[in-house]
Amino acid sequence: MKMRSLSEELKGNSYPGRGIVIGASDDGKKAVIAYFIMGRSINSRNRVFVEYEEGIRTQAFDPSKMEDPSLIIYSPVRVIGRKTIVTNGDQTDTIFDGIRNGISFEQALRCREFEPDAPNYTPRISSVVRVDPDRNQFRYAISILKSANGNPDSCQRFTFGYKIPVAGEGHFIHTYMEDGDPLPSFEGEPKLVKLEGDIDSFTDMLWESLNEDNKVSLFTRYIDIATGEYETRIINKNK
Secondary structure, rough: OOOEHHHHHHHHOOHHHEEEEEEEEOOOOOOEEEEEEEOOOOHHHHHEEEEEEOOEEEEEHHHHHHOOOOOOOOOOEEEEEEEEEOOOOOOHHHHHHHHHHHHHHHHHHHHHHOOOOOOOOOEEEEEEEEEEEEEEEEEEEEEEEEOOEEEEEEEEEEEEEEOOOOOOOEEEEEEEEEEOOOOOOOOOEEEEEEOOOHHHHHHHHHHHHHHOOEEEEEEEEEEOOOOOOEEEEEOOOOO
């Protein structure tokens, strides 16, 4: 698979929607996680990320402007044991509850489908990162649940697993191929992207690469594979 520049991917797409990046830092010592949200409507843009327990949740920046919260207020990041869950919707809680009850990531998502937001039928993108300090290793999986070319009667399910990731490499998945009406769903495997720098330079690169008009919030986390300790950064356009 062709290695892509994450910055160029983002700069070349005015509306990838919501995106997840998972991989290994260029020194091979950190598990790298990023999640961003974008918005075209006032309701979607009226959001911020706030820290919640060991993860984050979205909340209204101006509660008086909040309309329908059903698809925009959720916990994108939650932690259970050594696993960090990152998703673009309330399926975070579905995965969390499944893992707590001994159900796998993939099994937990069998009861979920794409979002009921016709005509877009936004895909649900999800990931789980497991860091194992005892073995100084980590692995991750990425899932997408999407409609069959916009057909709401058919849900397609794809899961991609990555064991012992390569230093400086990651995978990027996002909800939309590009801007449009309706918005075209992501296609193919998660994109192989190059990961460079420490958490601050990585965070700055992502934020600066996202479309200025449409970007809303960004979360990044670097987890030390040897210890399980982590650093987090959050940037919100609304301040």
